[in-house]
Amino acid sequence: MIHRMAPIITNQLLGMELIYTIVIIAISLMIYFVTKEVYKLSSHKGIKYFRESFLFFAIAFFFRFTLSNLFMRGKVHHVFDICPKYLGFISGIIFMYAILIALFYLLYALIWRDYKNKIWVFHLIAVLLAFLTIITRNPLIMVLIQVIILFAIVFLSLSRHKKKSFHVVYLLLFIFGILNVMGILIPGFLIGIQLTIYIISIILFLLILYKIMKIMMKHG
Numbered sequence: 001m002i003h004r005m006a007p008i009i010t011n012q013l014l015g016m017e018l019i020y021t022i023v024i025i026a027i028s029l030m031i032y033f034v035t036k037e038v039y040k041l042s043s044h045k046g047i048k049y050f051r052e053s054f055l056f057f058a059i060a061f062f063f064r065f066t067l068s069n070l071f072m073r074g075k076v077h078h079v080f081d082i083c084p085k086y087l088g089f090i091s092g093i094i095f096m097y098a099i100l101i102a103l104f105y106l107l108y109a110l111i112w113r114d115y116k117n118k119i120w121v122f123h124l125i126a127v128l129l130a131f132l133t134i135i136t137r138n139p140l141i142m143v144l145i146q147v148i149i150l151f152a153i154v155f156l157s158l159s160r161h162k163k164k165s166f167h168v169v170y171l172l173l174f175i176f177g178i179l180n181v182m183g184i185l186i187p188g189f190l191i192g193i194q195l196t197i198y199i200i201s202i203i204l205f206l207l208i209l210y211k212i213m214k215i216m217m218k219h220g
Helices: 002-034 036-042 045-072 086-111 119-136 139-160 164-185 191-219
Strands: none
Touching: 002 036, 002 045, 002 191, 036 045, 045 086, 086 119, 086 139, 086 164, 119 139, 139 164, 164 191
16 A cells, blocks of 8 residues: 555655746746846846846756656655766756855845955855765755855845845745755655645745835836
8 A cells, every 4th residue: 555655645746846846937037037127227236146046046946856856756765865876966966056056146146245256256165065065965064054044145134225125025035945945854755744835935936026026116
């Protein structure tokens, strides 16, 4: 009976993950393109890095789904057993790099005036951390770094941004980020919890899109 149920559970998880991935990628790309005109008109570096962070979110979630597919199909048994599997290894590196650089771009959008032309440093850090996480097989590296960046983003947003609308966007991104960290750590067989996280995350991302569209309309 258990063996018969396993493919059903796997298909349910993959179905959930696919829908979630498509929605998050679609919203991320919408935000990226919605902010295009305002950036063209203003050439504001903060907007540039903010919008590009969502492009990296889209990339990250695409490769996250690739990894989930490998895990659920049994081709990879553990997140840190992907080294011998070339597809898993490449997907893992790109996913970890993209999710970190997406967060770093959000952070850099707030501090770029103090550290002009230093974005390459964050790219280098993201690559090194991605490789370090896989080589050491220590998931706490990625988890702790993401949480630290998220707290830094919220703190800097509250201290540097005068507009409350941006505070709300960054707070929603913070909650979204924390939920996704939780989603990675939660075992796949807890379908109910995973589904709840996915639904809340989609709602949060839709709210972020709505808030950003309102901000862009005011500045457009």
